[in-house]
Amino acid sequence: MNLPGFYRDHNQTLCVQDLKISDLAKKYGTPLFIYDTGLMKQRYEAFLDAVSPVKGNIHYAVKANDSISIISYFAKLGCGADIVSIGEFKKCIAAGVSPKKIIFSGVGKENTEIELALKNNILQFNIESEEELNDIQRIASKLKITANICLRINVDISPNTHKKISTGEKSTKFGINFENVKTIYQRLHDLDYINPVGLAVHIGSQIFDFDYFFTAYSSLKSLADELKKNNFQVPSLDLGGGIGINYQNNIPPDFSKYRKIVTDLFLNSDYNLSFEPGRSLIAEAGILVTKVIRNKKNNDKKFIIVDAAMNNLIRPTLYEAFHEVEPVNINHNHKITADIVGPICETGDFIALDRKIQSVDNNDFLAIRTVGAYASVMSSNYNARADANEIIIYNNKEYLIKKTESIEKLIKKEILLKYF
Ligand SMILES: Cc1ncc(COP(=O)(O)O)c(C=O)c1O
Numbered sequence: 001m002n003l004p005g006f007y008r009d010h011n012q013t014l015c016v017q018d019l020k021i022s023d024l025a026k027k028y029g030t031p032l033f034i035y036d037t038g039l040m041k042q043r044y045e046a047f048l049d050a051v052s053p054v055k056g057n058i059h060y061a062v063k064a065n066d067s068i069s070i071i072s073y074f075a076k077l078g079c080g081a082d083i084v085s086i087g088e089f090k091k092c093i094a095a096g097v098s099p100k101k102i103i104f105s106g107v108g109k110e111n112t113e114i115e116l117a118l119k120n121n122i123l124q125f126n127i128e129s130e131e132e133l134n135d136i137q138r139i140a141s142k143l144k145i146t147a148n149i150c151l152r153i154n155v156d157i158s159p160n161t162h163k164k165i166s167t168g169e170k171s172t173k174f175g176i177n178f179e180n181v182k183t184i185y186q187r188l189h190d191l192d193y194i195n196p197v198g199l200a201v202h203i204g205s206q207i208f209d210f211d212y213f214f215t216a217y218s219s220l221k222s223l224a225d226e227l228k229k230n231n232f233q234v235p236s237l238d239l240g241g242g243i244g245i246n247y248q249n250n251i252p253p254d255f256s257k258y259r260k261i262v263t264d265l266f267l268n269s270d271y272n273l274s275f276e277p278g279r280s281l282i283a284e285a286g287i288l289v290t291k292v293i294r295n296k297k298n299n300d301k302k303f304i305i306v307d308a309a310m311n312n313l314i315r316p317t318l319y320e321a322f323h324e325v326e327p328v329n330i331n332h333n334h335k336i337t338a339d340i341v342g343p344i345c346e347t348g349d350f351i352a353l354d355r356k357i358q359s360v361d362n363n364d365f366l367a368i369r370t371v372g373a374y375a376s377v378m379s380s381n382y383n384a385r386a387d388a389n390e391i392i393i394y395n396n397k398e399y400l401i402k403k404t405e406s407i408e409k410l411i412k413k414e415i416l417l418k419y420f
Pocket of ligand 1: 064106278279
């Protein structure tokens with residue numbers, strides 16, 4: 001039995017379950033996203049084990065990877081979903097997730113989105129302002145459907161992560177400031193068609209220092225305890241996502257540390273907890289396979305030009321993110337230092353800069369690691385590039401879960417103006 005995830009066999013060939021990555025790349029073409037259900041399951045079970053001492057539910061954060069097969073796989077394992085748009089809601093429904101297990105987060109829900117979510121009786125809205133409460137209340141009373149409301153709190157914490165994914169500080173658009181919570185929470189009790197369900201926090205993503213979680217959750221709990229002392233109903237606390245994962249090696253996240261924080265704070269409380277992990281469940285379960293188009297040399301500077309680009313994987317240029325890149329079939333070539341770049345006409349189109357890697361030939365395959373989260377979901381058709389095929393591996397067999405759109409199909413979405 002092979003270990004879950006991507007591994008090298010006795011010939012040093014990169015494999016997943018019983019399959020060779022190079023065979024899959026030849027069959028489906030490149031660039032190609034490959035996901036391993038084995039690793040997804042292992043991650044889900046490790047997270048579940050970490051939070052098992054307390055009362056609560058896991059809601060997979062769909063924004064990390066919204067492929068309906070991936071949502072469906074996590075749902076089969078037992079997850080609900082955390083969504084941030086009605087598009088994600090529709091994907092969850094297509095994936096077979098019950099609306100009763102869906103939490104609707106996000107700072108900018110539109111009225112049409114609120115209406116559809118209410119009509120489908122979703123589990124709860126995590127709201128981020130009093131203005132949003134007013135909109136939901138108006139729509140809920142028009143429909144005569146009660147909305148379950150949770151207030152997302154801005155705990156004013158900077159969790160030492162990339163500034164573009166840090167959501168806990170006062171200066172960001174997220175959450176409701178402490179000072180305003182009591183007044184708004186009182187309104188949750190006073191308004192018709194509104195049912196108070198609790199408080200939520202999410203301070204950001206890719207967080208390694210778990211003390212930040214401890215501080216954020218402690219603040220949330222103190223606030224909830226105080227509200228309860230004042231006879232408010234606070235049955236639930238939503239602790240968000242954000243657990244950091246290692247992009248430089250394949251060491252799993254330290255869920256045991258997370259377990260300690262959660263049990264220390266909540267073991268003896270009766271709050272019903274929600275967890276919204278995204279990246280920590282799916283990131284390492286994905287790779288992006290790309291083919292070398294050509295090697296280029298400019299004086300001393302070497303470039304490996306590949307057929308994956310920033311339209312497939314924007315993380316390196318958007319977040320200065322690091323991804324391991326390795327030849328799919330190990331050769332015995334010498335190592336070189338090169339920029340691994342895509343064909344897009346932007347200097348920012350790179351996979352890795354100044355990377356030490358075995359020299360490769362044209363048409364060799366490279367695997368870009370740890371791209372299960374926040375990769376394919378952010379893909380675009382920039383430079384009129386088709387997106388990538390995506391396959392998932394389940395019980396030693398591969399299944400196509402997303403088909404690349406041909407350029408001809410993309411052109412069909414456009415309307416050629418005849419007046420010129
Ligand atoms: C409200 C909310 N919950 C959960 C998540 C998932 O975070 P992560 O993928 O870091 O676990 C996010 C992502 O930023 C989020 O905004």
